[in-house]
Amino acid sequence: MGNDSELKAERDRFVAFTFCWNDIIIELDTDFNIAFAGGAITAITGKKEEALIGQPITDVITEDDHALFLQVASNTDEQNRIESISVRLAGRSGPTSPIEMMGYRVKDLKNHLFIGFRLGDNFGRISNLQKDSESGLYDEESFLAAAQASIQSNTQKGEAVELTMLDMEQLQEIANNLGNEDAGHLMHSVGSYLKSSSVGGDTAGRISENKFGLVHKTDLKVDELSDKISEMASNASGDDVQLDIHAATLDVDAENISEEDLANGLTYTINQFKNTRGKDFSVASLNRNMSDLIDEAHDKIAGFKQVVADKEFFIAFQPIIGARDGKIHHYECLARFRGEQAGKSPYEYIIFAEETGLIPDFDFAMAQAALQWLAQQPKGKNYKLAVNVSGYSVGDRNYIKKLMNLLKNNEWAKGALMFEITESAKLKSLKKANIFIQNLRKMGYKVCLDDFGAGAASFQYLSTLEVDIVKLDGSAIRNARNAPKGRSFLIALGNLCRDLNVDTIAEMIDDPEGLVFVRECGIQHVQGYLFGKPSPDINAFDPLPKIELFSKRGQSRNAASMSVMTRM
Numbered sequence: 217m218g219n220d221s222e223l224k225a226e227r228d229r230f231v232a233f234t235f236c237w238n239d240i241i242i243e244l245d246t247d248f249n250i251a252f253a254g255g256a257i258t259a260i261t262g263k264k265e266e267a268l269i270g271q272p273i274t275d276v277i278t279e280d281d282h283a284l285f286l287q288v289a290s291n292t293d294e295q296n297r298i299e300s301i302s303v304r305l306a307g308r309s310g311p312t313s314p315i316e317m318m319g320y321r322v323k324d325l326k327n328h329l330f331i332g333f334r335l336g337d338n339f340g341r342i343s344n345l346q347k348d349s350e351s352g353l354y355d356e357e358s359f360l361a362a363a364q365a366s367i368q369s370n371t372q373k374g375e376a377v378e379l380t381m382l383d384m385e386q387l388q389e390i391a392n393n394l395g396n397e398d399a400g401h402l403m404h405s406v407g408s409y410l411k412s413s414s415v416g417g418d419t420a421g422r423i424s425e426n427k428f429g430l431v432h433k434t435d436l437k438v439d440e441l442s443d444k445i446s447e448m449a450s451n452a453s454g455d456d457v458q459l460d461i462h463a464a465t466l467d468v469d470a471e472n473i474s475e476e477d478l479a480n481g482l483t484y485t486i487n488q489f490k491n492t493r494g495k496d497f498s499v500a501s502l503n504r505n506m507s508d509l510i511d512e513a514h515d516k517i518a519g520f521k522q523v524v525a526d527k528e529f530f531i532a533f534q535p536i537i538g539a540r541d542g543k544i545h546h547y548e549c550l551a552r553f554r555g556e557q558a559g560k561s562p563y564e565y566i567i568f569a570e571e572t573g574l575i576p577d578f579d580f581a582m583a584q585a586a587l588q589w590l591a592q593q594p595k596g597k598n599y600k601l602a603v604n605v606s607g608y609s610v611g612d613r614n615y616i617k618k619l620m621n622l623l624k625n626n627e628w629a630k631g632a633l634m635f636e637i638t639e640s641a642k643l644k645s646l647k648k649a650n651i652f653i654q655n656l657r658k659m660g661y662k663v664c665l666d667d668f669g670a671g672a673a674s675f676q677y678l679s680t681l682e683v684d685i686v687k688l689d690g691s692a693i694r695n696a697r698n699a700p701k702g703r704s705f706l707i708a709l710g711n712l713c714r715d716l717n718v719d720t721i722a723e724m725i726d727d728p729e730g731l732v733f734v735r736e737c738g739i740q741h742v743q744g745y746l747f748g749k750p751s752p753d754i755n756a757f758d759p760l761p762k763i764e765l766f767s768k769r770g771q772s773r774n775a776a777s778m779s780v781m782t783r784m
Contacts, residue, residue, distance in 0.1 A: 238255060238332030238333060238334060239255050239256045239333060239334055239335040240253075240254070240255040240256050240257045240260065240332065240333040240335075241253070241254050241255050241330070241331070241332050241333075242254075242257070242273065242276075242330075242331050242332075242333075243328050243329070243330050243331075244273055244289070244328060244329040244330075244331065245326065245328055246326070246327055246328070247272075248272060248273045248274075248286070248289060248329075249270055249271065249272055249273070250268045250269055250270065250271050250272070250273060250275075250276075251269065251328060252269070253265045253268045253269070255333075256335065257276065260305055260307055260308070260312060260335075261276050261305060261306060261307060261308065262307075262308040263275070263276065273285070273289075274286075275306070276305055276306055277303060277304070277305060277306060278303075278304040278305060278306050278307075278310075278311035278312070279306075280304070280311070280451055281303045281304055281405070283444070283447075284301075284303065284405055284408060284409060284448075285303055287409060287412055287413075287444070288301055288319075288408060288409070288412040289319070289329060289331075291412045291413065291417065292319060292320075292321050292329060292412075292417065293321050293323075297318070297319060297320045297321075297417060298317060298318050298319035298320070298331065298412070298417065301316075301317045301318070301319075301404075301408040301411070301412070302314040302315070302316065302317070302352070302400075302401060302404035302405060302407075302408055303315060303317050303333075303408075304401070305333070313397060314397070314400065314401045314404060315333050315334065315335060316333070316334040317331060317332065317333050317334075318331065318332055318334075319331035319332070348407075348421075348422040350391075350400065350403040350404070350407075350422075351403045351404060351406060351407030351410075351422050351428075352404055352407040352408065352411070353407045353410060353411065353420050353421050353422045353428065354420065354421035354422070355421065355422065356421065356422070356423050356424070356486065356490075358421065359420070359421020359422075359423065359429060359486075360421075360479070360482055360483060360486065362418070362419050362421065362431075363379065363419060363421070363429070363431050363482055364475075364478055364479055364482055366415050366416060366419045366431045367379075367431060367468050367478065367482075368475070368478065370415060371469065371471055375433075376433075376434045376467075376469065377415055377431050377432065377433060377434065377468055378431070378432055378433075378434055378436070378465050378466060378467060378468060379429065379430075379431055379465070379466045379468045379482075379485070380429065380430055380432060380436075380438055380463055380464065380465045380466070381423070381427065381428070381429045381463070381464050381465075381466075381485075381486075381489045382410075382427070382428045382429070382430075382442065382445075382461055382462070382463050383426060383427050383461065383462040383463075383489075384406075384426045384427075384428065384445065384449075384459055384460075384461050385426055385459075385460045385461075385462075386426070386449075386459055386460060387403075387406070387426050387449060387459060388425045388426050390402070390449050390452065390453050390459070391403055391452075393453065394452060394453065398452055401452070402448060402449065402452040405448050405452075406428075406445055406448060406449075407420070407422070409441070409444060409445060409448070410428060410430050410441075410445075411430075413430060413432055413436055413441055414430040414431055414432050415431050415432055415433060419431040419432075423486060423489065423490055424490055427489060427490060429486065429489070431468070438463050438465055439463075442461040442463055445459065445461065446458060446459040446461060464489075466485065466509070473510060477510050477513075477514060478510065480510065480513045480514065480517060480572055481509045481510035481513050483513070483571055483572055484509060484510075484512065484513035484516070484568075484572070485509050485513075487567070487568065487571050491564070491567070513572070516568065517572055517574065519556075520565070520568070520569055520572075520574050520578075521574065521577075523553065523555065523557070524574075524577050524578050524581050527581065527585070528553060528554045528555050529551050529552060529553045529554065529581075529582075529585075530551075530552055530554070530585075530752055531549045531550070531551070531552075531582070531585055531586065531589060531752065532549075532550045532551070532552045532750035532751060532752050533547040533548070533549065533550070533601075533750060533751060533752070533753075533754045533757070534547060534548050534550060534743060534748070534749070534750040534751075535547050535548075535743070535747055535748070535757045536548060536602075536721055536741050536742070536743045537741060537742055537743070537747055538740070538741055538742075539722070539731065539734060539735040539739055539740055539741055539742045540735060544757060545600070545741055546599075546600035546601060546602055546634060547599065547600070547601050547602070547754065547757075548601075548602045548604075548636065548743065549582060549585075549586050549601050549602060549603045549604070550562075550604075550750045551566065551578075551582060551604075552750075552752070553565065566578075570606055570608050570639060570642070573608070575606045575608050575609055576606075576608065576609040576612040576614065576615035577615075579603075579604065579605050579606055579609045579615060580609075580615055580618050580619060580622075582603050582604065583603050583619060583622060583633075584622065586601050586603045586633060587622070587626055587629055587633065589601070590629060590632050590633065591626075598632075599632065599754070600631070600632055600633075600634065601632065601633055601634065602633075602634040602635065602636045602664060603633065603634070603635060603636065604635075604636050604638045604666070605635050605636065605637050605638065606638055606639045606642065607637065607638065607639040607642030607643040607649075608639065608642050610637065610643055610648075610649050610652050611642075611643070611644050611645065611648065611649075616652060620655070620659075623656075623659055623661070624659075627660075629661075630659070630660030630661065631660060633661055634661060634662045634663070634664060634685075635656055635661055635662075635663050635664070636663075636664040636665075636666050636687070637649075637653070637663065637664065637665050637666060637681075637683075638666045638667065639666075639667070643677075646676070646677065646680040646681060647680070649681060650680060650681050650682060653681055653682065653683060654682060657682075657684070662684040662685065663683045663684055663685070664683060664684065664685035664686065664687055664721070665677060665678070665681060665683045665685070665686045665687065666687045666689075667687070667689045668686040668687060668688050668689060668692070669688050669689050669692030669693075669709065678712075678713075678716070678718070683718060684718065684719060685718065685719040685720070685721060686713060686718055686719075686720055686721070687720075687721040687722075687723055687743075688706075688709070688720060688721065688722045688723065688734075688739065689723065690723050690724030693706075693722050693723070693724060693725070693730065693733075693734065694724070696733075696737075697730065697733055703733070703736075703737060706733075706734070706737040706738075706739070707737045707738055710737055710738035710739055710740075711738065714738070719740050719741065720738075720739045720740050720741065721739070721740070721741040721742065721743055722734040722739045722741070722742050722743070722744075723742075723743045723744060724743075724744050724745075725742040725743065725744035725746050725747075726744045726745040726746050727746060728746065730744070730746070731746060
């Protein structure tokens with residue numbers, strides 16, 4: 217009897233621990249019939265616990281989620297638990313709101329599946345900060361790490377896996393047309409299905425709005441997975457929606473591949489996927505093996521490092537001009553490349569450097585080049601240059617150390633050199649970024665925050681980062697010009713910056729109407745093709761009578777007076 221009492225006490229203790237997280241617990245046999253049910257199951261479904269014993273689990277799950285649950289549950293074993301899946305139960309008066317579910321199969325207990333449901337409106341709180349809140353999948357950076365770890369682990373065990381990328385072009389648009397609850401359920405259902413299809417039940421990620429990736433076993437039927445997700449979208453929208461899904465699968469045997477090379481290969485692959493559209497990527501880019509992509513990435517990385525070492529780049533200047541007086545305030549230093557990259561847009565090359573960890577060395581080389589150029593100018597010119605610093609570089613200790621030493625050895629550059637923080641969304645710690653910024657300012661160097669207004673986080677940056685100037689993103693200016701309330705928004709933004717003693721620059725001012733618009737909104741400086749394209753010859757922007765005409769008529773709204781400027 218003593219043993220029975222002890223066993224009962226142990227059982228009750230574990231049940232109590234279970235209910236610390238779960239509101240409903242259910243045990244399923246190998247046929248997915250209910251072997252035990254407890255908690256709030258009766259309150260939610262109206263069905264008594266004892267009446268549920270022996271009944272299929274589908275009796276308590278809403279019909280639309282039967283296939284999702286069975287797919288997830290079928291993929292569950294002792295290595296693949298159910299991690300934070302969204303399902304709806306068959307409630308007393310219809311389907312419930314999405315409910316968080318987790319589960320674990322125990323081989324020693326008749327291979328039964330033990331699942332728990334958590335009620336409430338705080339679904340997803342257990343997901344860590346590196347997961348996308350809508351889908352429950354890893355964000356891009358976390359997916360890279362998870363995919364690399366999974367590939368290496370399975371390679372060591374001799375188990376073959378593959379990497380599949382999925383471009384679901386209309387998914388977010390479909391979700392946007394649903395109510396908040398239905399949209400959330402659709403996105404989490406897609407995420408749950410991808411996770412359940414991945415290695416370990418949690419090696420799937422959301423790369424961008426409509427792009428996803430997962431590491432999976434070689435027997436996964438990707439066509440069937442795509443069809444199922446398309447069916448989910450159709451059911452959610454109530455229409456016969458054919459979700460256009462482009463998929464591409466990559467053999468990722470990582471044997472004899474170093475950790476660094478695998479990381480670079482995955483980064484290169486995902487960047488290619490992110491920057492191209494569905495079928496173009498799947499047909500032309502990914503239907504190869506990992507070794508090929510790693511070789512390609514390795515060559516590209518080595519090539520970029522050589523470009524930096526040999527200084528196979530040069531500065532192209534673009535002026536920032538007073539919106540009212542037409543006077544040049546300073547010049548932004550933009551990178552242009554020689555050799556194989558000559559004449560090509562530098563954008564993708566710079567993005568590649570940022571996302572493969574090469575940008576800090578390049579940012580430092582650009583700062584060196586700007587200082588060298590300034591040192592060669594005759595006295596009396598008083599040029600002011602702004603060099604870019606990627607958000608990636610701001611978090612790189614080695615870059616910060618080298619830059620600070622460079623500035624200490626060139627104190628004459630105070631007032632002549634400025635720094636422009638680009639890719640601010642990549643700042644991992646605003647607190648640490650602000651320390652870096654304040655150190656620059658204390659040394660006598662002004663700091664500009666680029667890409668301002670392009671996202672909701674911009675105002676958080678402005679409240680946390682103490683800068684001298686903000687540059688309004690070209691898309692923000694374009695949206696302000698086109699939106700009914702755009703003018704009011706831009707005026708308010710300009711007033712806020714003035715209250716904070718922060719100057720403003722509007723970029724991509726390419727026509728006279730844009731100049732008039734931002735000037736009337738109180739923006740202080742402008743930059744764009746209206747004043748000339750970037751040039752390696754700074755004398756191309758030497759103030760001319762045309763600039764003086766601009767200065768004299770700067771207050772005019774007469775389009776005819778502005779036409780002179782279109783020839784600048």
